[in-house]
Amino acid sequence: MTLLPKDNNLTDVRPAEAQGNQLFPVFLKLNNLHTVLVGGGNVGLEKLTALLNNSPAAAVTIIAKEFLPQLHTLVAQYPQVNIIQKPFADTDLDAADIVIAATDDSELNKYVRQSAHDRKLLINVADKPALCDFYLGSIVQKGDLKIAISTNGKSPTIAKRLKEVLNQSLPGELDITLQQMAEVRNTLSGDFTYKVKELNRVTEILLGPKKAPSNNNIKLLVWATFVVFLGLTIAVLWTKDPSFKNYVENISPMFYYFLGAGFVFALIDGAIGMSYGVTSTTFSLSMGIPPASASMGVHLSEIMSNGIAGWMHYRMGNVNWKLFKLLLLPGIIGAVTGAYLLSSLEHYAQYTKPVVSVYTLILGTVIFTKALNIKKKRTTPKIKRISLLGLGGGFIDAVGGGGWGSIVLSTLIAGGRHPRFSLGTVKLSRFFIALMGSLTFITMLNSGHWDAVAGLVIGSALASPVAARISNKISAKAIMLSVAVIVILISIRSIFKFLTHLPF
Known part of the structure; x- marks a missing residue:
């Protein structure tokens, strides 16, 4: 609540030289004051709601000839709020400390204002800035932290929008x-x-961490030097060292396919923050890689990327440590269990493959739905069983080769948790979960698909430096829709081939 200098005239008198917002912001202890609210209609209900939301113990007396049923319902929850059904009289302000006029009768509002000023009381007149001694600003509250926003009476809509921005930006933590x-x-x-x-x-x-001055020219020079050096090194080895040339020529084409695929999938993940696992797994299955080897490649390639991302979020203070502890151990148990089970069934890949394809089909549908509702507000209740979510997310992620972000991160955000803290916590915990899942796969498998795994790992690593920039250049909704359609079509193709007993 912000106060204006009080005057006894019906017009707003200000020095001619005053510029900008001259209001002096204060916070009133309404619990120790008596507020008189004149008006029982929609505006009166709005003003009373604002008062009680900020000061639930505030003593308020409401005076009006008629009252909305909703106002009676609200007052019933606050025994210290009184309703007096009668026409306003100036004596109604004898015991008042603060006055609010909220009627649709302009003459009555002026009369209430004059009565307040006769008693040297501060008054707010709804929708009439020139008649106000103080304004009721938009309020952002996070526990004991409270921020009041004022536009000097110029635009309540702007104040409302700023309130929404701050509510989303300031973490509940x-x-x-x-x-x-x-x-x-x-x-x-x-x-x-x-x-x-x-x-x-x-x-x-x-x-946050202090940022060193950036110099784009130096960055460009460093990257250009690195690329030129790498190109010259490969060219020299190719022409001068026959063994290097023979080695490169004997590399399986599968390596290059997965090198390019890993690079592209990592770019997509950098743009929308999810779908690396499901796209990589879907591609691997379509290339004939068994589910366990496909999941191993995904987990190995995610160790470095999630480790770097988790470390950066830790440095920026974006990790909710309580949430991290609740997710970590159950997530590791789920991932190790899922990796062990899938590796044990590697010899039955012809049966597990369609099951994983059904899973990727479901995830593709989830991504498609999220893309269509990307700007809609979430109304899902806040999830309580975090450990169970981590256990299920880790298990399904290991069995399906992806889904930790799609399941855990999406559920946390949809349940009302702050996106930045949820993302930082999920990324850091994902590093440990991917590490333990990878160790289980390596221990259990005698994979003959290391070319594909290596291509996926190296391709995603090469994309890491530029993946973050992609998010600012391409529409996340367009990418999500494209990814979802591709994943759904390939998954349906795999399922169809299995059902018709066609070779993959």
């Missing part, structure tokens, strides 16, 4: 940090200067 800082403050001893320095040091992490 910020209140936990606030409570922890209060505990730190209470334990500090010493003089005021020392306490200020210590609190500044502790809270410096909220600003």
Whole structure:
């Protein structure tokens, strides 16, 4: 709530030289004040809702000749709020500390304002900035943190939009940090200067890591030098070393297919934050790779990419450690169990392959649905059983060669958790889950498809430096729709071939 200088006239008097927003923001303890609200219609209901949302114990008296049923319903939940059904009289303000006029009668609003000013009371007149001593701003709240937004009465719509932006940007976990800082403050001893320095040091992490000045020309020069050096090295070895030429010529074409595929799939994953596992697995199955070897290639290639991503999110403070602990151990157990089961059934690949294809078909459908609803708000209840989600996500990810992001990350975000903290936590936990799943596959399998696995690993690694830039250049919705259609079609093809007993 922000206050304006009070005057006793019906017009807004301001110095001619005043420029910009001259309001002085304050936060009122409405629990210790008596607020009189005049008006029982839609505007009155809106004002009362705003008051009680911010100060549930506020003492409010509402005066009006008629009241909406919704207002009666709201008041029934707050015993300290009183309703008086009668025409307004100036004596109704004798015991008031704050006044709000919320009627659709402009003359009555002016009369209420004059009555308030006769008693030297501050008043807010709904939708009439010139008659207001203070405005009710848009409020963003995260626990004990409260931010008020004012546009100086110019545009409540802009204030509302800014409120939405801040609500989405500020993590709910910020209140936990606030409570922890209060505990730190209470334990500090010493003089005021020392306490200020210590609190500044502790809270410096909220600003994020200090970024070194960037120089695009230097970056371009470094990358160009690296590419030229790599090209010259390969050319020299090709012409001067017959053994290198023979080695390259004898590499299976499968390696090059998966090298290109891994590169493209990693770019897609960098653009939309998901689908690397499902696209890689679907492609591997279509190329005749058994499900266990396909899943092993996916997990091996994701160790480095998720390790780097997880480390960066850790450095930026984007990891919810409580959520991380709940996901990690169940996710590892699920991944190891799934990898062991799938590896044990490697000899029955002709039967497990269509099962995995059904799974990729489902994931393709999920991605397609998410693409269509990418901008819609989520209403899924916040999930409580995080450990069960991690266990199921790890198991299905190992058996199906992907799905950790599609299942775990999507469920967390859809359940109302902050996207940035969810992404950072899922990426970091994914590193350990991919590592343990890969170790299980390597121990269990005697794979004859190392060319494909190596191509997938190297291709995804080569794409890592440029994958992040792709997200800013291409529409995520277009990529998701394209990926979903391709995955669905290839999965249906694999299932159809199995059902008709055709060779793959």
